[in-house]
Amino acid sequence: KxxxxxxxxxxxxxxxxxxxxxxxxxxxxxxVSWYQQTPGQGLQFLFEYFSxxxxxxxxxxxxxxxxxxxxxRSEMNVSTLELGDSALYLCASSLAxxxxxxxxxxxxxxxxxx
Amino acid sequence: xxxxxQSPQFLSIxxxxxxxxxxxxxxxxxxxxxxxxxxxxxxxxLVTVVTGGEVKKLKRxxxxxxxxxxxxxxxxxxxxxxxxxxxxxxxxxxxxxALIFGKGTTLSVSS
Numbered sequence: 001k002x003x004x005x006x007x008x009x010x011x012x013x014x015x016x017x018x019x020x021x022x023x024x025x026x027x028x029x030x031x032v033s034w035y036q037q038t039p040g041q042g043l044q045f046l047f048e049y050f051s052x053x054x055x056x057x058x059x060x061x062x063x064x065x066x067x068x069x070x071x072x073r074s075e076m077n078v079s080t081l082e083l084g085d086s087a088l089y090l091c092a093s094s095l096a097x098x099x100x101x102x103x104x105x106x107x108x109x110x111x112x113x114x
Numbered sequence: 115x116x117x118x119x120q121s122p123q124f125l126s127i128x129x130x131x132x133x134x135x136x137x138x139x140x141x142x143x144x145x146x147x148x149x150x151x152x153x154x155x156x157x158x159x160l161v162t163v164v165t166g167g168e169v170k171k172l173k174r175x176x177x178x179x180x181x182x183x184x185x186x187x188x189x190x191x192x193x194x195x196x197x198x199x200x201x202x203x204x205x206x207x208x209x210x211x212a213l214i215f216g217k218g219t220t221l222s223v224s225s
Contacts, residue, residue, distance in 0.1 A: 004156070033212065042217035043157075043202065056212045072221050090156050098213055100145045100164065105156025 001025065004106035012112045015019070015053030018079040021109045025072050031055075032074040033098060034066060037088040046089075049074055050097045078111075085111045102111050117141075118205055118216035126222045130192050135219045137203035138185045144206050146179055146186045147213070151200040193223045 005024040013019050025032050034046040045058035049068035066076040072093075078085055088110050092103040127133055137146065145164045147159035155163040161170050163179035163186060170177045174197075176189040181212045190197055200220050 035215075043204075043215040045212040045214070048212055058212065082193065092156070098211070100162065102147075102159050103157075103213065105149075105158070107155050 004091060004104050006089075006091050006106035007107050008109060009107065010110045010112075012114065013081050014114050015081055015083060017081050018077065019081060019111065020075055021089055021091075021111075023074045023076075023091030023093075025074070025106055029093035029095055029104070030072050030096045031101070032068055032072065033092045033094070033103065034074070034076050035090045035092065036060075037090055038086075043090065046076065049099055055097055056111045059066060081113045083113050086111060093103050099104075117122040118203055118214055120134075120203060120219050122219060123217070124220050124222075126224070127193055129194055129223055129225045133190050133193060133221070133225075135188045135190075135201055135221070136185070137187065137216055140184065141207065142183050143203075144183070146183075147204045147206070148177055148186070148188055149204060149217070151202060152198075152201065157200075157202055190221075193221075195223050195225050196208035197221060198223050 007022045031050045035043045035079040037043045047066050048056040052068045063079045068074045088108045090108045092105045094101040094103050121136045148160045148164045151157040161177045166181045166183045168179045174191045178187050200218045202218045204215045
């Protein structure tokens, strides 16, 4: 069974640009969550999608957005990039919405904003 | 806002030593999960504890959930270099909202 796939693996952008990250969950998983990981703040929750609907949203500005498609694949978009957006962006999938569910993480997309 | 505090932040030990990592909160969680993350990879779930006072063992790793479900600990016996990594605890509150992660404990085991 294939794991969670995130693309691209690495990205380098400049301030002001926008970026789209992709996540393909494990087959059969309908929930996809996104986290931002930085050395100083650890893993911070961005949002969760279940059956194409945003179920939960973290405390991030509106520049961060996401969506989920009918095949459960998800994308997140960051517009008007800032230096502080440099981080590892992790996607996790689960069978059902978060709670006591086991999360399966991808390897992440390392975003560097110059 | 619910917070999970992990300690210590960094731990560097020799192979064969024992260690304990702590995860504390002032809030009650319906469950706590422990993950290990290796460089360049995403976190991998080690265990989920649900019942207050619960103890789970995974080979040389022992996980405990506090009686009041506000804290948890991870004890590693006879650490090995393969145990090196970032250990993260994550809590789920009773409303079933998003998992809250601690900032993690970076463990380095040298041979």
